[in-house]
Amino acid sequence: MKKTPLLLLTVALGLSACTPPNTTLPADPVNVTVLGLNDFHGYLEPSGFRPAGATADIRAGGVEAIAAELSDARKANPNTIFVGGGDLIGASPISSGLLRDEPAVYALNAMGMRVSALGNHEFDQGLAELLRMQNGGCASNDTAKACKFDPNYRGASFQWIAANVAYNAASGKTGSPFKSYVIEQVGGARIAFVGAVTAETPGIVSPEGVKDLTFSDPAAAVNRVLPEIKAQNPDAIIMLIHEGGEIAAGSTDNYATVGCKSLKTDSPIYKIATAVDPAVSAIITGHSHKGYNCLVPDPTGKDRIVIQGEQYGHLLQRLDLTVDKANHKVMTVKAANLVVDYDARAKAGQLDFGMTQLVTTAKARVEAISSVEIARLGSPQIRRGYTAAGAQDRTIESALGDVVADALLDAGKPQGAQIGLMNPGGIRSDLPDSTKIKPGNAVNFGDVFAVHPFGNTTTVLSLTGQQIDEVLEQQFSGANATAVKLLQVSEGFSYKYSQSAPAGSKINIADITLNGTPISATAKYRVVTNNFLAGGGDNFAAFKSATDVVQLPGLADTDVLSNYLKAKGPSLTNTVKGRIVVLP
DSSP states (O other), X not given: OOOOOOOOEEEEEEEESSOOOSSOOOOOEEEEEEEEEOOOTTOOSOEEEOOTTOSSOEEEOOHHHHHHHHHHHHHHOSSEEEEEOSOOSSSOOHHHHTTTTHHHHHHHHHTTEEEEEOOGGGGTTOHHHHHHHHHOOSOOSOTTTTTSSOTTOOOOSSEEEOTTEEEXXXXXXXXXXXXXXXXXXXXXXXXXXXXXXXXXXXHHSOGGGGTTEEEOOHHHHHHHHHHHHHTTOOSEEEEEEEOOOOBXXXXXXXXXXXXXXXXXXTSHHHHHHTTSOTTOOEEEOOSSOOOEEEEEEOTTSOEEEEEEOOSTTSEEXXXXXXXXXXXXXXXXXXXXXXXXXXXXXXXXXXXXXXXXXXXXXXXXXXXXXXXXXXXXXSSSOBOOOBOTTSOBOTTSOOHHHHHHHHHHHHHHGGGTOOEEEEOGGGOOSOBSOGGGOOGGGEEEHHHHHHHOOSOOXXXXXXXXXXXXXXXXXXXXXXXXXXXXXXXXXXXXXXXXEESSSOTXXXXXXXXXXXXXXXXXXSSEEEEEEEHHHHTTGGGOGGGGGOEEEEEEEEEEHHHHHHHHHHHHGGGOOSOOOOOEEEEO
């Protein structure tokens, strides 16, 4: 297979991973390759990805191709280690999600993953279930899915880590259920990996699942544990963190840009990177689903690599380190994002056979459900929001967002619903993914499940016009200020917002209309959404003030979308309806 040469970012560090000795010994260098996978989300199969400079999607990712990339890397350098940046499981397509992500864990085990940061989605099913995923067993909170891939689920052979997660006082426990770091032997070198997860985890997962835990500031937590790590004289320290950022608006940089200086300075990862001890040689990140390979100044002002590899296994983050074992320091580190080109691997006959068997088995387990045709659309595909460069964009109205909000409204009308609201993070795939477009514009249940893998239920509630205004302002404020989450809205509901106005004042209530009429600040309106958002998820706390809350039992998000597609499928196209108007 012809491969594009990697562009590598090289930083000469000259930094000890620990307190330097009084005397310098003759150097004993070894080359170590670190390959990182972030935001995998159980995507056993490839999905659509648009490489930099391309005009069409390719099939990228998929464990068959990821394993082949790992094999090539290990042949080129036996001193290669495979690590994770979090969200390896959760929000997964049906071939893994309907089997409680056990196939994804088994795939990662077989590919030799050694350690991963925890991600917020690892907590989707609660702490007890996460510990089962780590340690094995079948005592799950969803026995209909657990141990259906393997009746004796063995758990992860890699270690999930996070220095900033601990038991809280209410739990009656001390310490943490997770390790803060691990030290791995790679080619005779001792590489320390210290982990952290986004501190906003409690606001973006079910509160009940993390009620016994605290999530502290990642930089402070990592800095607290570094003296303990340094005391063990590792030869390098790498940070794995499930937190991210994105390239600043207006920049032409992308995941393939080497040494970018355009990472948004107000993004969470930028602030964390500038605060973490310089002994950390590089930072592997995740969470924002944005690919970048950037330089960010450490607390001393020296550039340090901060890298993220997009999502779903489309990219592998690659670090090539030259480590001086004698003096316990990193001499140089190079960084690149590697495209996992499934199509090229398949054409060259280089897909990993063991992973092919695993994927085939997982798909067979769910085939009877996954293959059921739901509807035929009016276009081959209905897509989420994307930037001009082809990266997913949750800050804009999308054609699929409009459809999902309309489906919610349709489901809630028997309870008097007038407005449907949907969080963009709950829409996980295009309908269908570009790799799964079928004759006659057909979509099956597997396609619907990929869009809505959470199993959220449907909630109808009452909000005043003023509270609706508060909900909409929270798209741009508080924890959402640096990662806008633009709610998708249903037919008949519209509003305008100002890009330049300060947070909290971006929307004039007079510019919020229902069926063409401005809403009243004091009148009550029936709103339908999912139970996650209704509970204040994704930092939309204004929903907690709702009254007349009605849960629609047995009506999961997949049911809502499936029913709507069955009723309206041929009339639905990839058209953005323009319900949200953006002002300067």
